[in-house]
Each structure stands twice: as C-alpha cells, then as structure tokens.
Amino acid sequence: MSASAESTRDQALAATRAWVETFVVARNVCPFAGREVARDSIRYVAVDAGDWEGALHRLVAECERLDESPEIETTLLVLTPGLEAFDDYLDFLAVAEALLADQGYEGTYQLASFHPDYCFEGEALDDPANFTNRSPYPMLHLLREAGLERALEHYPDPEAIPERNVAAMRELGTEMLAGALAALRDGKR
Numbered sequence: 001m002s003a004s005a006e007s008t009r010d011q012a013l014a015a016t017r018a019w020v021e022t023f024v025v026a027r028n029v030c031p032f033a034g035r036e037v038a039r040d041s042i043r044y045v046a047v048d049a050g051d052w053e054g055a056l057h058r059l060v061a062e063c064e065r066l067d068e069s070p071e072i073e074t075t076l077l078v079l080t081p082g083l084e085a086f087d088d089y090l091d092f093l094a095v096a097e098a099l100l101a102d103q104g105y106e107g108t109y110q111l112a113s114f115h116p117d118y119c120f121e122g123e124a125l126d127d128p129a130n131f132t133n134r135s136p137y138p139m140l141h142l143l144r145e146a147g148l149e150r151a152l153e154h155y156p157d158p159e160a161i162p163e164r165n166v167a168a169m170r171e172l173g174t175e176m177l178a179g180a181l182a183a184l185r186d187g188k189r
Contacts, residue, residue: 009046012080015136015184016044020076023180029132029165032151041073049082049138052092056099062142063105073147079138086117089138096140110148112141116181128169131177132162136184 020042025034036042045062049055055077062075083089093113100109114135119125152158169177 008080011187012078012137013044013046015187016076016078016139019136019181019184022184027168029168031155031161032148036073039073041071043072043075045075045077047077047079049079049092051082052095055079055082055092056096059096059099059140059142060103063100063103063109066109066142066144073144075142077140077142079140083115083138086115086119089113089115093140108145110143110145112143114139114141116185126174128172128174128177129166131169131172131174131181132165134177134181136181 020033021037024030025037028034033042043062043065045058047055047058059077062077066072066075079089079092083092093111097111100106100111112133114133115138116134116136117125118133118135119130120127120133123130155161
C-alpha cells in the first residue's frame with residue numbers, strides 16, 4: 001500500500017470514529033451507540049471498494065470475525081476509495097445484501113447503509129433528513145441482529161427513533177449538517 005493510500009485510509013477511519021462520537025452518539029441518532037463506544041466494542045475497518053470482489057470477500061471475513069469474537073458488537077466497513085458515486089454504492093449494497101443471504105447470514109447480521117450523498121427514495125437531495133444516513137465516507141454497518149433485538153426490547157418506543165431523527169435533522173438544517181460532515185472529512189472535529 002502506498003503512503004498516500006495509507007494516509008487516506010487512516011483519515012477515513014479517523015473521520016468515521018469522530019462521526020460516530022460527535023454525531024451519532026452526541027446527537028443520539030442511534031440511542032444504542034454510546035454504550036458500544038464506551039465498551040470499545042465497535043470495529044472500524046477500511047476496505048478498498050475499488051475492487052468489489054475483494055471488498056465482498058472482506059465483508060464475509062468480517063462476518064466470520066464477528067462469529068468468532070463476541071466482544072465485538074458491530075463492525076463499520078469504511079469503503080474507500082471506490083464507491084464515491086451514490087448509485088454505485090447502492091449497486092454494491094444490493095450485491096452485499098444478497099451475498100450475506102447466500103452465505104447463510106440472513107437473520108444473524110444485517111447491513112445498515114451510510115454514504116456522504118445518501119438520499120432516501122422520494123426525498124429531495126437537500127432534505128436534512130438524509131443526514132440520518134450520511135457519513136464522511138461510504139460505509140456498511142454490519143450489525144448483530146440478536147444484539148439489536150436485545151437493545152430494542154429495553155428501549156421505549158423504538159419505532160419513533162427514525163421520526164425523531166428526521167425532526168432533529170430538519171431542525172439543524174442542511175447547511176449546518178453539510179458543514180459538520182465536511183469538517184469531519186477534512187479531519188476537523
């Protein structure tokens with residue numbers, strides 16, 4: 001790996017950690033993330049998404065790692081470089097989800113999707129609600145379904161989480177959210 005590629009990878013991982021701490025946890029976007037940050041049970045992995053086959057092999061390897069490592073609750077696969085275009089990312093996500101099912105992981109792990117240009121179907125590109133799924137870099141969040149189910153059992157009204165997040169993002173506004181995301185990508189908190 002070249003020094004430039006290593007630097008980009010390190011920057012992407014640092015930006016993702018900062019995003020989890022200063023956005024996801026600090027804004028309570030995911031009410032379960034703070035516990036996992038405190039427990040240091042989140043694994044961060046940089047994956048070269050320019051090579052889809054290699055990236056998909058890495059996804060399966062991370063499922064196998066989770067199988068063998070119960071102390072890791074969740075893995076964030078930071079996909080850089082290679083999936084900067086949102087449509088390309090969505091194509092990759094569809095293949096990744098099919099691969100998990102083909103490998104027998106359906107019901108064991110699920111993927112949550114995040115991208116710098118995330119846009120919910122039917123929503124305007126500049127709708128602040130999209131920031132609930134926008135991250136500094138394209139990413140797949142590999143979640144243990146059993147852990148998610150346990151967390152949801154003890155959380156009052158989990159169905160309200162998405163609506164609460166959309167309202168919070170719209171209150172903050174696109175300009176502020178875009179600036180915060182850009183600062184994280186640039187290595188500023």
